[in-house]
Structures are given as C-alpha cells and as structure tokens.
Amino acid sequence: MTTWAFSFVFPFLLVIAVLQQVTIRSGRDLRGWGSALVLGLISAGIVAIPVGDWPLARWMISFNANFSIPLTAILFAKVVEPFFGIKLLDDRAFLTCWIFSIASGAALYPMALGLSDLDPYAAGWEFSWLFVLMFFLTVVLLVMKNRFSLVGIAAILAYNLRLLESTNLWDYLVDPFLVVTACIAIVCRVRRNAQLEKRARGNQ
C-alpha cells in the first residue's frame, strides 16, 4: 500500500512542475502558499484522473516503476523554489548529484545489461559494498555540509521503508531518467561556463 501510494509522488511533482512552467509563461506570480495549494490540488486531480483502467500516475508507472530518490528530490527542490523562494538544494548539491548520477549510471547500466561478466546490480539486493560506499559517501558529504547528503539519507530511508517497487538499493539511487538529466545538465553547465569565460575574455 505504501509503495502504491508513493508511486503517485513523482508523477504528482512532475505535473506541478509542468503547471508551474505554464503559469510562469502566462506571466502570473507563483509565490506563496495559495499558488502552491492551487497547483497542488490541480496536480493531485490530474494524476488521480482515471484514464482507461487506472489513474494517470499508474500509466507512467507502467513504463518506469522506480523513479529514483535523487530524481524525485531534484524535482521536489525545483517545485518548491518558485513557490517559496527556498533553495532546498544549492548549486553545489546539484553538481554533486549530476556527478554522482553519471558515475553511478556509467558503473551500473553497461555491466548490468551484459557488457561484462560482473553484475554490480547484485550488490543492491542486501547489505554489501554498495551500502558501505553509500554510507561513507553520505557521511563525507554531511561533514562537507553538502546538501546532497540529505538526498542520500532520503534514499536509504526510502529503501528501508520499501517506498519503491524495487527491493534493490540501486533503484533508489539512480534511474535512466536521472542519468539523462544529469548528462544534459552537465553539458549545459559546461556550455554556460564556456560562454561566461568567452564573455570575460571579451571584456578584457
């Protein structure tokens, strides 16, 4: 039941994010509890609308049942910011997330899909080197006061509560959409930095 209920969270946040973009483009102010409540209610209604045999959210789950906790956390942070002006994840946390996601995806997917005899996915079924690695990574990020550490804590909490359909820790840490998002974000970041550098040189 908890897993089923949690499967609505990512689609709910995604619909809010889309509604926010539409609202911003129409020139309306999103700040405040009122906007959050209205868009939240509209989003809840949309994801709960039965389309055929299931609510809209379950259609999304048909094609990917395990949206990772970092992807959900990023979306949550992005959704909260326009309403309340709070940056739950700062720039450093985002950069850490992109690097973590690309590194995890590069380590996991090629091998799990059979490009080597090793299967890192097997480490996620029960306590293993993956748990130890994630524990130390979370502790180091906490000590460094990197907010991505809180996402790491949320991931292991979600794993212990079995909030996703998967019982494998990897699925709580990374998913294909997160890796694609991270790649796009890194490319955009590199291009932006290059443009800034060019502009700075031009000003000299």
Added chain:
Amino acid sequence: MNRRLLIIFLLVTVGLYAWPAYEWLFAGNDSNTFVAAPVSSSITPDASFIHREFINADSGSGMVHVGSICELPQGRLAAAWYGGSREGAQDVAVFLSVKGSGDAWSRPQTVVDRVSASRELSRYVKKVGNPLLFSDPGGRLWLVYVTIAVGGWSGSSLNITWSDDGGSNWSKSQRLTLSPFFNISELVRNRPLPLSSGGFAVPIYHECLGNFPEILWLQSRSNSPEVHFKKSRMTGGNSFIQPSVVVLSPSAARAFYRCRSYEKAIGTAITNDTGKNWSELQTLSLPNPDSALDALLLSDQRILLVFNDSTANRENLRLAVSHDQGRHWTRIATLDSEPRGEFSYPYMIRTEDGRIHLVYTWDRKRIAHVVFNEAWVDAQMEGTRK
C-alpha cells in the same frame, strides 16, 4: 547546518545503514543448499513404460507454446502454457490444466491474460508470455510469468502469483523488479531448483544488449503475503540463455544452455557453491539450433537430456543420456521428428513415483505430454548398444 544538526544527521545515517546490515547479518543470510529431487522407494516399476498424449485440444489457427508441468499432492499433475492467435499477440493468455491420477487432463482454464495481469499489477500490460508453473512441498502452486508493456520479448518483466487450492484461485500478482534499466528483458522458462530454506532457485535469462543466464532466488515467508527475491548472474556475454540446471549434490549443479551464437552447440557450466559462482562456459558435442532444451538427473546419477538434434531447425526432439555428469552423451531415442514440424521447448520433471513427465510444444498447435520410466530409458540405452 550547525554542529548539533550535523550530529543528528550523522546518527540518523548510522541508524539507517545499520538496519540492512542487521538484516543481512541475522535475518536474511541463511546458508541455502540445493535439495535433490525426492526419490521414492517405489521408484522404477519393472516393465519399461512410455505413454504419449496431448494436454490440450488442437489450437486450430492459433498457437500454444512454452509448457511446464509440476506435481501436486496425491500424485496429481498440473501443466501451464501460453496460447493465443499468434506468439506475442494481445489475446495470448496463460492456461492451466490439471490431471488426477488415472484421469484425463482437465479442460484448460485461463490463469492470467493481459486484462487480469493489468488489473492485478495496476498498470498497462500489452501482452503476456512465458509461464513457469511449479509446486512447493506444502502443495502451493507457483506461477512466474512474463508481461510486456512495450516492444517485444526484450521488453519482458517477470511477475509471480500462487494458488493454495490446486490452481482454482490465484493470489494477486506481484511484479518482480530484476533489472535496473526500466526492469525489462527478464524472462523465465526452465525448471526451478528447490532449496533447503524452502525457497527456490529459478533459472531465468536476460535478452537485451546481452543475452545471458541468471538465477532468481525466491523465498516466501509463511507470515508474509510478499515474496522475497534477489537475482544473481550465471555468466555474462551474448551467447547462452535459458539455463536448465541439474542438481548433482547439495552444493553442486550443472547447467545446460540454449546457444544463440554461431557455435550452434549446447553450452554447459558447473557450480560447486550452490550457484554463487559458475565455471567457464564450454560447449557440448551436441548441436543446438538456438532452441530450448531440458536436462534431468536420473536416480542413478545419469543425466537425461531432451533437445533438438540439429543446428538449423526444431524438426526433431531427441533424448540423450550422460553417464559422466554431462561430459559425454549417447543419443537414445527420438520422440518426434517430421520435416517442417516444430517440436520444441521441452520441460521435464520426475514425480515421486519415479516416472518422468515431459511436456513440449507440438508444432505450435498442442502441448504434448510424454510419460516414461527409467526402465524405458534403460531399454533405449540397450537398444543403442545393439
């Protein structure tokens, strides 16, 4: 983040990672071993015996495929397969038929189709596929089956359901998440191996970028409606799938594989640590036309193999026996052979009375059921020596 908050978060992190560590140390890390097939004292009646029949009526213009069979209490049998207008069609359903001692096979009933699977899994299901039927010592009937939401077989996911009343009523299906990439490309087909813990090692396989065999470790707990599972890989690569595993001892087993590569030969590997690690793959002298096969341990430790004896087609189905745990083989009988016919996807079990039950796809029209005993196998062996 101030110092006090940092300490709280550190303690929370320790606590959250301590829980899976505790479970691993004290709850879930049981030492599983294989359970050899039970051998009854009434095994091997004197006379050589073989009986052939069909489980289902001719499917007409439709098709049936991928049969599996298991023993129920009181010597009854249950068989499952999928059928529909064509392979991968949306009208494909998984069927079940039951046979009492001395009775005929019951009229096939639908266990799951795309509509019921969609409802139970609460998501879109485009079609259903390979079913695997097996029973546990408590008489519970298990069904692992394939569903697809997008694409062909490489879009497959596995699901599990069970019945405590011999197949009349089934539990709500549970999705098994087994792959990190959209949970696709996992399929099932071969006989599971019972474990000392009461669970099963179910041979499965992956078909996407790579084609390789895996083991699904299933464990049900009596007080929980959920099935606990994990997966391990037998080998990587792109050549061998559909492992048929024969238990040689509580820790040793030999696997035989369908070959997808140019080698066109049956692959094999062994484990000596209950499936945790598998040897390098080797090929047998027996051919394989990219087709399923099945192997079974006989009561005197010989291995019986049923396979398509060709590198090109599935027009024959033959039996072979090995006396040396699968290294060398003697062909002993041809079960079916017909030009342009298809006799494929064999699946064998040995029941408590010592008889061997084999089901296979007969020209995609019917599921054939052949019953024989070890005396018949011996007689065929004798025949090959003359």
